[in-house]
Amino acid sequence: MSSASRRRPWDVHRLPSAEGSTFLVTGGNAGIGYFTAEQLAATGAHVVLGSRDRAKADTAMASIRSRVPDAHLSHLPLDLADLASLKSVADRLDLDHLDAVVHNAGVALDDPPRRETGDGHELMFGTNHLGHFALTQWLAPLLSAAPAGRVVTVGSFAARSERLDLDDLQSTLDYRPKRTYGRSKLAQMSFGFELDRRLRAINSTVLSVVAHPGGALDSLTPSRPPVSVTTAAERLRALPAALLVQGKDAGARPVVRAVLDPEVRGGQLWGPRVFGLRGTPRCEPVPAHMADAEVAARLWAASGELTGTDPDLGFR
Template sequence: MTHWTTNDIPDQHGRIAVITGANSGLGYETSLALAAKGAQVIMTSRDPERGKAALNRIKQQLPAASLELMTLDLGSLASIRSFALEFRAKYSRLDLLINNAGVMAIPFRKTVDGFETQLGTNHLGHFALTGLLLDTILETPSSRIVNVSSGLHRSGYIHFDDLYLEKKYTPYAAYSQSKIANLYFTFELQRKLEALGSKTISVSAHPGYAATNLQGTSASSTGSKLNVFMYKLANTLVAQSQAKGALPQLYAATAPEVKGGEFFGPHFMGYRGYPKLEKAADKAYDKEIAAKLWKVSEELTGVKFSFVAQTV
């Protein structure tokens, strides 16, 4: 794995990948890298115009790339269901589902379904999407589900008694909760896949500190010019590029040696550098919390996972 880059991605011809939040940041870089290796990439974006602009940028670099743009708003269960129906009508396989999209450290808001926005988008939206596409994923040999978490999962807790943090909301507490939720979901899903005897694997990755639009959006949402300035300064002086930040999730998605339930991040103190295997916070492996969160997620989204399909 030493100094692993996009040059090490195996040939992806014949594979289909769905990437959420593909119009910018890590999702854009992941789309670009997989398309360059021959994958058929379905780029999803909440904003069709921004998605189209991103697709066109990739096409300018890779005229022969196999790309499609589909609209998906992870803050809306109706949009998620519509996307899943459209995808399943078009495609009979799904090799890679990369649950990448997210929002970070924003003021308290709720989705159209009444979920706190960060938990709703980062976890519940991806939980529902995965469940609605699971049959197609399971029917695809050696398929993978990659959930993008964050190093900030280490400060996260699932507040079952106040899931939306309405009693005491802080932007980073909500973000950290959503990011450890990504890991509980990853590990519980892997346990269920193993119990099924499936060759599909569930893995996770985080980018460290990468200069994406997440920081700018977070800062501007506070209305503080100082926050905007400080994020810009940190992105310039401390952060690695978004292309480098995408390497751990690309490794998780494509490296032949990856095993289910593994977690990858940058090699240098978890902040920057080439991808390496990491151990998540001990609490992220708690089976009881993961099972409870799974049940709550099914109840909130109305999406029940069906572990009946067999993988070839």
């Protein structure tokens, strides 16, 4: 019998051991990031929660430990909207290698006015995309030192209907919050696929994988007080929506598989099985506009100029 035929099917409730590994989850104190951290902690890995707010990170770690008593957790102060602060990330981690980073943290604004980071970048594009773009450079030596490092970029179903305006990446001319958010997530996903192309070109051992949670609603998410609370009434009202979407605990599963599964390959897109909105994780086709290498190369060049990073992001 071949090893492939003997391989146990992926089970979201029986994750493989990752003892001895270290994973950094940006925005690990809430939402998809919290459940990604909780699920990864159950594998025996050291999970670092990257978060601006120490109190929220402490609350999240306490919640995880209430479910995973022997969880190995730590907090990394991390502000993706402050590019200069990211330069010291590797030193502050104090590790000899990093097995994976999950680029998850993000900002979503629903209403005008347009806001900017301290560096003068539109807040959603600057945090969701540029912050993670720059962070990758400072983590590159640690990822390259791992036996098989991974960069897992968390995108969004919202990016499917958007297209990048390379002449107005920061929505200076035309700002519409929901569209700007979708484009910031598209920029992240385009970056993830372009990073893989560049890593393969230099025969790097690091993989770049993209994942998305599908449709993930708070009202279908199990409570994790005081991190998040979903009442019975809220869950009851949301039951009809469960035919199409899911909670954030389930939404984290494609991300977790992208981190852990040894069968995952660079350049893949992982999402929920049913219409990309709900269900168990699966590898899905990459939409053409996300795989456009010419657009990605122009985005990469612009991102490098805006962040002042190495054109190769430190990978050699």
